[in-house]
Amino acid sequence: xxxxxxxxxxxxxxxxxxxxxxxxxxxxxxxxxxxxxxxxxxxxxxxxxxxxxxxxxxxxxxxxxxxxxxxxxxxxxxxxxxxxxxxxxxxxxxxxxxx
Amino acid sequence: xxxxxxxxxxxxxxxxxxxxxxxxxxxxxxxxxxxxxxxxxxxxxxxxxxxxxxxxxxxxxxxxxxxxxxxxxxxxxxxxxxxxxxxxxxxxxxxxxxxxxxxxxxxxxxxxxxxxxxxxxxxxxxxxxxxxxxxxxxxxxxxxxxxxxxxxxxxxxxxxxxxxxxxxxxxxxxxxxxxxxxxxxxxxxxxxxxxxxxxxxxxxxxxxxxxxxxxxxxxxxxxxxxxxxxxxxxxxxxxxxxxxxxxxxxxxxxxxxxxxxxxxxxxxxxxxxxxxxxxxxxxxxxxxxxxxxxxxxxxxxxxxxxxxxxxxxxxxxxxxxxxxxxxxxxxxxxxxxxxxxxxxxxxxxxxxxxxxxxxxxxxxxxxxxxxxxxxxxxxxxxxxxxxxxxxxxxxxxxxxxxxxxxxxxxxxxxxxxxxxxxxxxxxxxxxxxxxxxxxxxxxxxxxxxxxxxxxxxxxxxxxxxxxxxxxxxxxxxxxxxxxxxx
Numbered sequence: 061x062x063x064x065x066x067x068x069x070x071x072x073x074x075x076x077x078x079x080x081x082x083x084x085x086x087x088x089x090x091x092x093x094x095x096x097x098x099x100x101x102x103x104x105x106x107x108x109x110x111x112x113x114x115x116x117x118x119x120x121x122x123x124x125x126x127x128x129x130x131x132x133x134x135x136x137x138x139x140x141x142x143x144x145x146x147x148x149x150x151x152x153x154x155x156x157x158x159x
Numbered sequence: 160x161x162x163x164x165x166x167x168x169x170x171x172x173x174x175x176x177x178x179x180x181x182x183x184x185x186x187x188x189x190x191x192x193x194x195x196x197x198x199x200x201x202x203x204x205x206x207x208x209x210x211x212x213x214x215x216x217x218x219x220x221x222x223x224x225x226x227x228x229x230x231x232x233x234x235x236x237x238x239x240x241x242x243x244x245x246x247x248x249x250x251x252x253x254x255x256x257x258x259x260x261x262x263x264x265x266x267x268x269x270x271x272x273x274x275x276x277x278x279x280x281x282x283x284x285x286x287x288x289x290x291x292x293x294x295x296x297x298x299x300x301x302x303x304x305x306x307x308x309x310x311x312x313x314x315x316x317x318x319x320x321x322x323x324x325x326x327x328x329x330x331x332x333x334x335x336x337x338x339x340x341x342x343x344x345x346x347x348x349x350x351x352x353x354x355x356x357x358x359x360x361x362x363x364x365x366x367x368x369x370x371x372x373x374x375x376x377x378x379x380x381x382x383x384x385x386x387x388x389x390x391x392x393x394x395x396x397x398x399x400x401x402x403x404x405x406x407x408x409x410x411x412x413x414x415x416x417x418x419x420x421x422x423x424x425x426x427x428x429x430x431x432x433x434x435x436x437x438x439x440x441x442x443x444x445x446x447x448x449x450x451x452x453x454x455x456x457x458x459x460x461x462x463x464x465x466x467x468x469x470x471x472x473x474x475x476x477x478x479x480x481x482x483x484x485x486x487x488x489x490x491x492x493x494x495x496x497x498x499x500x501x502x503x504x505x506x507x508x509x510x511x512x513x514x515x516x517x518x519x520x521x522x523x524x525x526x527x528x529x530x531x532x533x534x535x536x537x538x539x540x541x542x543x544x545x546x547x548x549x550x551x552x553x554x555x556x557x558x559x560x561x562x563x564x565x566x567x568x569x570x571x572x573x574x575x576x577x578x579x580x581x582x583x584x585x586x587x588x589x590x591x592x593x594x595x596x597x598x599x600x601x602x603x604x605x606x607x608x609x610x611x612x613x614x615x616x617x618x619x620x621x622x623x624x625x626x627x628x629x630x631x632x633x634x635x636x637x638x639x640x641x642x643x644x645x
Contacts, residue, residue: 068521075479075524076486076501077517078509087521093580094522098468101538104545111540112547115356115370115596116402116621126396138263144493151488154500 062095063088164189164236165326169383172234172329176223183223183234187216187278190236194280194327202302203312203321205241207281208248212236215278222276230276232390237272238328240319241282242289243374244363245269248279252365253287253315255298256511259491266363267398268332268374268391275390280328283318287513288482289334289367291315292342292582293575296515301572306348306612310569313343316377320347323377330387331377336368337470338564338589340375341601345564345614348603350384350631351377353589355621356596357402359388360395368477369400371470371593381602381632385409388624404622412625413632418452420630423557427463428588434567440613441563444604447639448561448630458557460549463591465542470590471583472526472539478516479523485511518579547595550620559630560618562588564601568611592618602631605641615639 068088072079079087140146145153164186167175175181191209198204219233239245242252244262251257265273273279286296294302294317302317304310305325312321316333320343323331333340335353344351352375359374366372376387392406424445429438449455487493487507494510497503512520526535553560566585575582592599597620604615615634619627634640 063525067525071521071525071528074528075520076483076504076508077512077520078505079517080509083514083517087518090518090579091522091525094471094583095525097580098472098535100465100468101472101535101542104462104465104542106538106541106545109541109544111537112543112594113540115400134263141263142260142491143489144487144491153488154498154503156500 061092063091164193167329168380169232169235169329169386173229176219176229176234183216183219183278184213186234187212187236187280190327191280194322197325197327200303200308201305201321201325201327202300203283203318203325203327204238204281205251205253205284205299205318206249208245208279211248212278212280215273215276219276219278230274231386232272232330233276235277235330236328237277237279238281238283238319238322238331239269239279240285240316240331240333242285242334242365243269243332244365245279245282248282250282250365251298252289253285253297253299254511254513254516256485256492256507257490264363267360267395269363271391272332277330277390283316283322283331285318286315287516288365288478289315289336289339290478290515290519292338292585293570294318294343295572295576296513298513303572304347304569306610307569310571310611311346313346313565313569315339317343319377320344320349320351323347323349323379329378330383332374332391333377334364335373335375335593336371336474337593338586340377341564341589341599341614341616342586344377344601346569346612348606348612349377349379350381350603351375351601352384352388353592353599354388354392354624355402355598357400358392358598358622358624360398360401362395362397366481368474369481370477371474381628381635382410382413384600385413385628385632402622407625409625409628412629414629415633415636417448417630417633419454420559420626421454421456421557422448422630423456423458423553423560425458425460425463425553425560425562427460428562432566433563436607437563437565437567437613440605440607441561441615444615444634444639445561447634447637451633451637456557458553458560460553460591462542462545462549463587466546466591466594467584467587469539469542469546470586470594471522472535473543475519475523476527476536477523479520479527482516482520515579543594546591549591550595550597554620558619558626562616562618564588564614564616568607568613588616597621598624598627600627600631602634603640
């Protein structure tokens with residue numbers, strides 16, 4: 061076994077994902093199968109290989125920088141429109157701090 | 160008019176509009192009517208956009224009436240995968256968590272299509288957040304393959320492929336992370352293009368795996384695919400990963416001159432697991448390129464066998480980060496159960512995401528977590544370098560690489576849902592090119608004895624789309640597509 065139900069619970073917690081006990085069991089089995097398969101990667105000698113951090117690394121280093129200029133952006137009203145609970149120009153969420 | 164919709168091309172629409180045989184509005188109405196009527200059969204569309212389509216069509220008609228020049232896609236009915244945002248038009252990503260999401264902006268590719276005169280008739284079904292190979296992971300309903308209604312259209316851009324195959328749209332946009340344009344194109348018997356990484360702006364493509372995501376076109380002919388890519392390609396200041404390289408006139412490359420080009424056939428792609436009929440159609444296609452004057456040679460891609468494991472670690476790691484934003488604060492859906500902030504995050508995500516998305520978030524979070532990062536994620540990034548190097552080496556010897564798109568033709572609905580790893584393994588031929596960031600196309604190359612379409616993959620080097628289209632077009636014109644069209 062590469063992964064236990066306890067680890068699946070821990071990882072689901074890191075990912076802010078509520079899972080049922082059934083889901084934990086199912087994903088534990090699925091992930092175990094996938095992680096066992098991923099062991100294949102250890103057959104490859106990568107001791108002299110750099111990780112691929114950029115897909116097209118021949119681009120100039122500064123190619124992605126733009127002038128720091130003010131440009132139009134969405135109004136708060138437009139940006140808040142898809143929110144489940146907008147209010148007073150903000151996103152409303154359940155109470156975080158108890159008085 | 161109605162009888163024509165299914166066989167129209169970009170050129171024949173232009174001719175019809177200029178000769179006043181029909182107006183853009185008439186065409187838009189006919190296309191919408193047919194697509195809406197047929198949606199019970201194919202289920203390619205999640206929602207339609209009649210108002211937006213008619214507005215776009217009327218703009219084209221007004222240009223014609225004023226004698227102004229019309230855009231390269233004037234009046235062309237277009238379908239857009241529902242992971243690409245459209246201002247004022249629902250964009251669900253095939254997910255219940257975005258059931259009512261109406262974006263406040265257009266993706267750059269959408270904006271460019273409409274500026275070119277394209278008429279967006281609706282948004283197409285897909286696997287949830289583009290995660291899947293059959294469109295069965297849609298949070299709404301599965302799509303049916305127009306070539307065989309009891310079979311999947313492939314995925315994740317299954318709705319876009321089906322809409323083009325069924326003649327509901329002339330062109331469609333899809334997204335491809337590990338094969339999500341090429342594989343459904345092959346299953347449905349249409350042309351599907353993966354442009355080079357950075358060739359098309361991803362601004363407005365809802366992110367799945369950012370180092371692998373691409374937008375690309377579907378069409379029924381190579382020429383229409385080439386013209387569509389020409390419209391959407393090019394640098395976009397809103398996407399810092401879009402490339403500044405000039406966009407050539409892809410359609411001008413369709414001159415049939417492929418004599419003397421060197422095409423490679425990777426030995427590693429024809430092993431066990433490849434359906435014998437698919438293998439036979441691919442071999443015939445390779446032979447046809449030989450008859451057309453190409454030099455066919457065998458090439459080695461030694462890291463092919465490790466590509467799937469590499470891909471599924473990298474894409475899930477990136478997905479776990481990209482999907483963190485769906486937390487019940489900003490995007491439409493929030494669990495009604497939650498009393499605390501943390502509980503709201505957890506329940507919203509637990510209730511809103513489907514099974515495959517949750518599976519990938521957990522796997523991705525795991526491979527990035529403390530203690531496992533080096534063993535999985537970093538290792539996979541190193542293997543990715545080697546997979547990409549296989550292509551760099553191969554393209555020193557050949558101009559293009561020919562492979563199958565999928566090991567088998569379209570499978571039956573429900574057939575492969577039980578085993579996630581088996582579904583992942585079927586992505587083997589498309590994933591390598593995705594990891595390398597090169598361009599590729601799936602073109603029809605005949606059908607199996609049961610009548611199921613088979614696709615040939617033509618892979619070319621970074622920014623070598625012109626050569627890829629030239630080869631695909633020559634193959635199409637020489638009859639390589641076989642009886643692929645409906």
